[in-house]
Amino acid sequence: MIGPGIKRGTAELAILSVLEDGPLHGYEMARRIERQTKGTLRFTLAALYPMLYRMEQRGWIRGNWETAGNGRRRRCYRLTRAGKKELSPLRREWAELFRALHQLTKVAHA
Amino acid sequence: MIGPGIKRGTAELAILSVLEDGPLHGYEMARRIERQTKGTLRFTLAALYPMLYRMEQRGWIRGNWETAGNGRRRRCYRLTRAGKKELSPLRREWAELFRALHQLTKVAHA
């Protein structure tokens, strides 16, 4: 698993990305991120929830309380139009970072 | 240029990488990083100097005051053996992050 100093800033991209495939609640997002990256990228819920509030305030996602069949209440988030628009430039920025680090350090050949 | 939220944690790798080609002082490191990444990755000196102190305390680099021919005093840093050893796992970790984000979001196809 990747250390906190290095994965800083990835939560935003990770959340937007998993939400791209459909609405999800926080607990499930954490599992998807971990599963889809085969355990390489992992977030504690204590990191995810505050991030979800911030992203909702920015208007990128919107959460609605729902009650599942088993009676559990959970907050289901979905991408807003603004959030979808945010994804492309965010991906581009990350791609540029990769390119820059590669030029500096040949990180891909490690 | 890449925003601060995304490039967090890259300074360490950037510094170790530019020092791999030979000793440098802080001001010159900043220029190298910017030049080698064609302006994509940029650090202010106010961010670099404290990072250099931290890395020296960890034993990854060592700085020596020298007086250049023009009379300017500057602190020349070079990689220690421990710093060299640190580079490989650090690169590997970054490469893993790239792979993980790619699996999540297809960042390279942005």
Added chain:
DNA sequence: TGTGATATATAAGAATCCTATATGTAAGGG
């Protein structure tokens, strides 16, 4: 009854970046 999975929430602290500011030397133009 108790344990583990589900589900959300907050608090306190650490780390790393930012802008702004300070200090001082050297080189070059007006």
Added chain:
DNA sequence: CCCTTACATATAGGATTCTTATATATCACA
């Protein structure tokens, strides 16, 4: 001779985003 730009290091104060620890509550299963 003065002013600006480049060189060179340093610190202060603030923002953001992680961490661990803690709290609450429901459900399924043994």
